[in-house]
Amino acid sequence: IRPEVGATSSIIFSYFMELEEKISPELGATLIFAIESDLAGAAGTPATLDQMALSSLTLIADTHKLYQMRYVDLPQSYYQAYANALSTATYFDQAMISHLGTIDSLEKPAVLADFLLRFDKVQWSLTTAVHESRLAISLRTNNPKLSAGELMRRLLKSIGEGGGHRTKAGGFIKLENGTPSEIDRLRTVLKRRLLRSLKIRMSRGQKLVT
CATH class of the missing domain: 1.20.970 (Transferase, Pyrimidine Nucleoside Phosphorylase; Chain A, domain 3)
Known part of the structure; x- marks a missing residue:
């Protein structure tokens, strides 16, 4: 290593x-x-x-x-993923959170988490997406004080599996039925755990694009 x-x-x-x-x-x-x-x-x-x-x-x-x-040609699904990420992206002080919906490629959450981390007001970017029967999670950071891998393990404690390195991490949560209510519930859990770990208030959320 x-x-x-x-x-x-x-x-x-x-x-x-x-x-x-x-x-x-x-x-x-x-x-x-x-x-x-x-x-x-x-x-x-x-x-x-x-x-x-x-x-x-x-x-x-x-x-x-x-x-x-x-400069490889990109399918329409890539542009849809970017549109979904931008339409759902909300930042809470230094943390950005977004959701891509259902995806056909596991690289999309990672790509969009990297993309959203470039916003000059944040140091953390968490992107979720549904892939087959799992909720995929990608976490990125440029904060030198806390490891993305360590934070990912906190986020998924008792509900999923994941890990990573200092600046990049990923994980999965197995879905029981994949209903919108189940996905929303899990995303809320992840948001609360992320903000609590970073000592950010839930009420601080602002939409990236209006």
């Missing part, structure tokens, strides 16, 4: 260097994209290894492949 490194793929890059294994242009493009994706979220300031990896990989990466990864 190397918590000081911002991207997992930077660590993978270091293994290639230690073993003196050649990195192909295609793999170089993939590693750059993965590192950029991690650092674009809540990973914080790039560590020395992240910077070294990006500098080295840029010299060998297949630029066409990298362009295709960065």
Whole structure:
């Protein structure tokens, strides 16, 4: 475990260097994209290894492949997820909470949690969504004093499973029947636990977009 490194793929890059294994242009493009994706979220300031990896990989990466990864065509469901996130996003002092509805891809809550964390008034972003028979939860933070992984475990105590690292965490709650009332009840529990942990009053909520 190397918590000081911002991207997992930077660590993978270091293994290639230690073993003196050649990195192909295609793999170089993939590693750059993965590192950029991690650092674009809540990973914080790039560590020395992240910077070294990006500098080295840029010299060998297949630029066409990298362009295709960065600007892949998106289905309508992505835009719907963004619309749902913005329409439900509410911030309570330093904490943002949003819900995406039913999703077809588990990456969407993570992507939207990263996106909403960029709002300049918050340090925490919690996004929920329904995926199959579970409520998926993604948590992001740029607060250096409290770990997202630790807070996620508090949020899901006795009701679900989850964990993570300092800046990123995720988890699930198994739904009994998936009715709107059950989902609303669980989201209310998560909201109360989040705000209580951060010592924020429930009455402080403001809509992000009106």
